[in-house]
Amino acid sequence: MASIQETLTELVPVKQAELVALKKEHGHKVIGDVTVDQCIGGGRDIKSLFWETSLLDAQEGIRFRGYSIPELQQKLPTFKGPAGQGEPTPEALVWLMLTDTIPTKAEADSLTHELYKRSEIPQHVVALLKSLPKSLHPMSQLVVGLMALQKDSKFAAAYASGVHKKEYWKHTLEDILDVWAKLPELAALVFSNTYKDGSVGSKDPSLDYSANFARRLGYNKPEFDELMRLYLVIHSDHEGGNASAHTTHLVGSTLSDPYLSYSAGLNALAGPLHGLANQEVLGWILDLQKKFKAEGKPVNKETITQFAWETLKSGKVIPGYGHAVLRKTDPRYTSQREFALKYLPDDELFKIVGTIYEVVPDVLTEHGKTKNPYPNVDSHSGVLLWHYGFKEFNYYTVLFGVSRALGALSQVFWDRALGMPLERPKSVTSKWILEHVNNS
């Protein structure tokens, strides 16, 4: 069986040739226009990014290399065996995102082994993380740790020694595998430093990436391992224009190595309009629960509607709802709901999430601003973690950060393998816009 490195060594020249042919035959053709609204409106829907690992449809949601989440659940190998014996593993998804092919169980397992081998964290990084104040947000701690690991970047070393540009992708792949391998370790250290005594649970070579991450965090329950697999799969990639993926790609385009590129992506993920919504949702649900308990009222459709309006009237967003691209319920929400129905149908917070879903889309529609009144991925993830006793919700975005690396860096691999150039779109001033529209 070919390793991931051997598989990619065969594939890279094929994909390079395909891209050359695409450019030669179709390079001059138009795929979109840009309006003034789009220019001053965050570039919504402007087709100007090249992203191979996934594609987002506004109605249908995300597809990874053409496969929807339910299709991944039917086709990708699981921890226990072939597809269908539980949630797919993130390693299997990574193989798919990198190679454009559904892996066999043996291929997915070989990647598990490869990552396990590379997972050690150098002592200087452990000491650095221990020196950080517990009050530093876990996302900031994760970034500090990843930046410190950059000392060992194989790409940066190869570049400094003058390696030929045709070889960049090999060294980039080395870094990417290292980053994927070490991120759960870093994340577990951040968790323990922030909430525990600095020690992490032991890992086991017979387990997969997700179960080992769970053990490092102190969780030892097969059901929680399944949740971790689902979580790491569905948060991994959401095409290229989201802030964390785009930032990673942009920084990578300067030939910053994967450590530097993904640290930048993590900083984008840490914003409340993006990955921080993961923690904000749980805070919002707990606040509403606390408020109505204190008032002696039940949490039901009426009280949730009242709370949602209070949030909107105080000039805040309802976290976990809305999306820049999606115009329907996020299939990542649906997959988490299905998990909850299977494993925790009677959980109190899960039921509240369900009731929120019954009322908030109507509230947001009546409010009249939000283009998409439906839930996104973040509106569900927190209650699942909470159910298993994972209550440190300031930390939740770190889990998102471990997952998003899988997609964003799979694309960085192809960026270097395909020789993608420095990103440099054109900006214009308001004066330029006025002159342009008046003269056309």
Ligand code: AMX
């Ligand atoms: N609650 C209240 N208002 C909302 C809203 C929500 N959930 N979603 C959008 N709006 C408002 C916007 O703030 C904007 O108001 P403005 O005109 O006063 O600035 C207006 O509706 C139009 O926004 P939009 O075009 O529908 O959304 P967008 O593309 O500008 O932003 C997003 C998308 C996700 C940032 C926004 O829906 C939001 O803030 N949601 C809540 C935060 C959240 O859940 N983020 C996580 C997204 C998924 C992820 O990245 N992990």
